Amino acid sequence: MTEPVAARPCAADVLARTRDLLDPALRRAVGTLPPSMRRVAGYHFGWWDARGRPIGGASGTGGGGKALRPAFTLLAAEGAGGETTAALPAAVAVELVHNFSLIHDDVMDGDRVRRHRPTAWAVFGRAQAILAGDSLLALAFAVLATGTDSGPDGRTDNRPDGVPVLAGRVQSLLDGQSADLDFEERAEVGLGECVRMAEGKTAALFGCACALGASYGGATPSQSVLLEAFGERVGLAFQIVDDLLGIWGDPAATGKPVHSDLRNRKKSLPVVAALASGTPPAGAALAALYRRPLAEPELARAARLVEEAGGRAWSLARVDGLLDEALESLRAAGLTPEATAGLEALARLAADRDR
Amino acid sequence: MTEPVAARPCAADVLARTRDLLDPALRRAVGTLPPSMRRVAGYHFGWWDARGRPIGGASGTGGGGKALRPAFTLLAAEGAGGETTAALPAAVAVELVHNFSLIHDDVMDGDRVRRHRPTAWAVFGRAQAILAGDSLLALAFAVLATGTDSGPDGRTDNRPDGVPVLAGRVQSLLDGQSADLDFEERAEVGLGECVRMAEGKTAALFGCACALGASYGGATPSQSVLLEAFGERVGLAFQIVDDLLGIWGDPAATGKPVHSDLRNRKKSLPVVAALASGTPPAGAALAALYRRPLAEPELARAARLVEEAGGRAWSLARVDGLLDEALESLRAAGLTPEATAGLEALARLAADRDR
Numbered sequence: 155m156t157e158p159v160a161a162r163p164c165a166a167d168v169l170a171r172t173r174d175l176l177d178p179a180l181r182r183a184v185g186t187l188p189p190s191m192r193r194v195a196g197y198h199f200g201w202w203d204a205r206g207r208p209i210g211g212a213s214g215t216g217g218g219g220k221a222l223r224p225a226f227t228l229l230a231a232e233g234a235g236g237e238t239t240a241a242l243p244a245a246v247a248v249e250l251v252h253n254f255s256l257i258h259d260d261v262m263d264g265d266r267v268r269r270h271r272p273t274a275w276a277v278f279g280r281a282q283a284i285l286a287g288d289s290l291l292a293l294a295f296a297v298l299a300t301g302t303d304s305g306p307d308g309r310t311d312n313r314p315d316g317v318p319v320l321a322g323r324v325q326s327l328l329d330g331q332s333a334d335l336d337f338e339e340r341a342e343v344g345l346g347e348c349v350r351m352a353e354g355k356t357a358a359l360f361g362c363a364c365a366l367g368a369s370y371g372g373a374t375p376s377q378s379v380l381l382e383a384f385g386e387r388v389g390l391a392f393q394i395v396d397d398l399l400g401i402w403g404d405p406a407a408t409g410k411p412v413h414s415d416l417r418n419r420k421k422s423l424p425v426v427a428a429l430a431s432g433t434p435p436a437g438a439a440l441a442a443l444y445r446r447p448l449a450e451p452e453l454a455r456a457a458r459l460v461e462e463a464g465g466r467a468w469s470l471a472r473v474d475g476l477l478d479e480a481l482e483s484l485r486a487a488g489l490t491p492e493a494t495a496g497l498e499a500l501a502r503l504a505a506d507r508d509r
Numbered sequence: 510m511t512e513p514v515a516a517r518p519c520a521a522d523v524l525a526r527t528r529d530l531l532d533p534a535l536r537r538a539v540g541t542l543p544p545s546m547r548r549v550a551g552y553h554f555g556w557w558d559a560r561g562r563p564i565g566g567a568s569g570t571g572g573g574g575k576a577l578r579p580a581f582t583l584l585a586a587e588g589a590g591g592e593t594t595a596a597l598p599a600a601v602a603v604e605l606v607h608n609f610s611l612i613h614d615d616v617m618d619g620d621r622v623r624r625h626r627p628t629a630w631a632v633f634g635r636a637q638a639i640l641a642g643d644s645l646l647a648l649a650f651a652v653l654a655t656g657t658d659s660g661p662d663g664r665t666d667n668r669p670d671g672v673p674v675l676a677g678r679v680q681s682l683l684d685g686q687s688a689d690l691d692f693e694e695r696a697e698v699g700l701g702e703c704v705r706m707a708e709g710k711t712a713a714l715f716g717c718a719c720a721l722g723a724s725y726g727g728a729t730p731s732q733s734v735l736l737e738a739f740g741e742r743v744g745l746a747f748q749i750v751d752d753l754l755g756i757w758g759d760p761a762a763t764g765k766p767v768h769s770d771l772r773n774r775k776k777s778l779p780v781v782a783a784l785a786s787g788t789p790p791a792g793a794a795l796a797a798l799y800r801r802p803l804a805e806p807e808l809a810r811a812a813r814l815v816e817e818a819g820g821r822a823w824s825l826a827r828v829d830g831l832l833d834e835a836l837e838s839l840r841a842a843g844l845t846p847e848a849t850a851g852l853e854a855l856a857r858l859a860a861d862r863d864r
Contacts, residue, residue: 179686187680187681188681188683188684188685188709190683190688190691191680191683191684191687200622217684254643258639258643261639262635262636262639262640266520267613271574273672279690281617281690284613284616284617284639285617285683285686285687287681288609288613288642288643288646288679288683289679289680291643291646292646292650292676292679292680292683293675293676293680294675295647295650295654295672296672296673296677298672299654299670299673299676300670301649301675314561315654315655316648317651317654317655317672318651318652318654318655321647321648321651321654322651323646324644325542325543325546325644325647325648325656328543328545328546328640328643328647329543329545329546332543332545332546332637332640332641333545335634335636335637336545354543358577396534399732437564447548457830
């Protein structure tokens with residue numbers, strides 16, 4: 155006799171549904187921008203090409219990424235018993251902040267390809283991309299303060315004020331990105347500070363996505379706290395998976411060159427875990443290799459050394475541990491069963507454990 | 510017999526008083542940032558050097574500029590009958606937005622000197638300067654939403670919500686900067702679109718500074734509208750004066766190299782007015798000169814041609830006209846006589862007509 159398996163919703167279905175809710179609101183918000191800013195923003199989101207001609211695309215798999223963070227926001231609101239639409243401004247704001255950070259990141263890193271297309275700065279120049287990123291950041295706060303667009307004054311209801319919460323997580327994100335850039339210049343980076351960097355760079359916004367959704371959905375303060383903890387752990391797991399893809403990811407799937415993080419000598423978590431592992435031959439060889447820019451044939455060797463020094467195993471184990479902790483917080487929050495199941499599916503997707 | 514002259518307050522005294530109100534609140538707000546962001550921000554404000562060592566400076570003449578915009582905010586609040594401190598968060602937010610835009614501007618223009626010191630990016634690198642600018646922008650919204658710092662949730666009183674207003678003016682500012690950069694690449698720029706660019710780049714934030722101050726001070730909607738119009742005209746006059754200084758300014762006073770805007774072939778207002786003047790010999794010679802990068806000896810000739818083609822005269826007349834219009838709106842707003850006199854003094858200072 156086999157144990158009956160509880161039906162778990164498919165993450166792709168959850169994302170398709172939340173994306174359908176998000177997209178019109180996101181387009182409406184971006185539609186309020188001056189044409190100069192809208193032009194670059196819509197290109198970045200994959201809505202039109204460099205000359206403004208619309209790009210078709212199947213719903214949910216468009217050029218604008220998976221829109222994972224706002225899906226967490228919308229499900230958290232539903233799970234707290236609120237209307238999904240109550241959290242729509244928060245979901246839009248979180249997605250705008252994420253995309254602001256991508257546009258500026260690409261300028262800072264000099265990355266020319268994202269989502270299989272030239273990055274915004276590669277098309278419009280660095281200055282216009284910096285301005286467009288600034289524009290999305292300001293728009294996020296306007297959307298959160300007014301509802302779905304950056305219109306005239308005045309709040310229309312007594313929703314919680316998410317502006318200071320979002321602003322605080324944006325500071326964490328910037329602090330994490332600053333540390334990430336600093337680490338590239340430094341010879342030694344500890345595993346603890348590398349984890350803290352990833353918590354700022356990625357986990358804070360995932361936590362914020364969940365906490366804002368919960369509070370816009372009418373959650374109790376302790377539910378919001380538990381959902382923020384859930385989101386932060388999912389976000390850190392997501393960053394570790396992203397770091398693994400930055401070394402071993404298939405360019406056809408990631409949209410980035412193979413070994414991209416090794417080319418930039420990023421101190422990503424698998425690399426720092428390997429360097430900090432104390433595994434003498436591989437760890438020392440990796441440290442020696444990482445001291446200067448890597449030539450093309452050395453990239454595969456560096457990847458092998460990260461694996462031999464235990465960087466990959468550490469990462470995979472940490473992802474599993476984080477996912478367990480996240481799901482424990484999620485269950486403790488006591489949301490509706492449907493939302494809990496949907497959030498679990500999203501968490502497994504983010505942690506690359508949805509198979 | 511001479512006509513008795515009404516005592517007009519000295520703009521420097523007005524600025525010294527508002528700066529004393531602003532500075533502690535501004536430092537408190539920046540003090541809430543992560544150390545990585547605070548380090549660059551405080552350097553930019555002239556509070557410490559590149560290694561974090563405090564810099565002394567007489568109050569009101571410190572390295573952080575004149576803090577002109579927040580002075581308008583605080584006086585507008587007083588003039589509307591409110592407490593000066595009621596508008597302090599708005600004043601801090603306006604000054605943060607201004608400084609965010611300066612930091613990103615210097616990155617985009619590649620300018621290495623501001624306020625007689627190396628710019629933030631020249632000291633900390635472009636990426637850290639981009640992040641620090643982002644940080645000040647997010648902080649501005651947090652301050653406006655919560656009071657004087659970016660602390661935890663919740664508004665403490667029922668002040669008007671300035672977040673959407675400020676966000677809208679930030680979009681105008683970005684749109685203006687985008688046009689400014691575009692103009693550098695274009696052969697032909699009309700005077701009308703050049704004025705609209707300056708209205709976005711500079712006038713919008715001056716207008717916002719006045720309107721937010723008024724509404725935080727309890728002004729009626731029509732008073733806020735009149736004060737926004739006042740601020741926008743003052744701001745446009747300020748930009749024209751700044752453009753004149755970009756050509757004829759004394760480097761010892763401006764903190765920038767002589768002829769700096771001509772070196773970059775900026776399509777500033779005096780230049781575009783000269784090109785559009787239809788004054789055949791000088792205008793045509795200037796157009797020919799502006800077609801390619803200018804060599805050192807050509808800069809003085811370009812400045813002379815701008816003058817001969819009437820660019821300087823147009824600018825000076827426009828400043829006078831804008832100041833008259835601004836003062837008309839100011840008087841119509843019916844603020845307290847003290848605040849009206851103070852705002853007039855600030856307007857004359859901004860328009861370089863305070864002698």
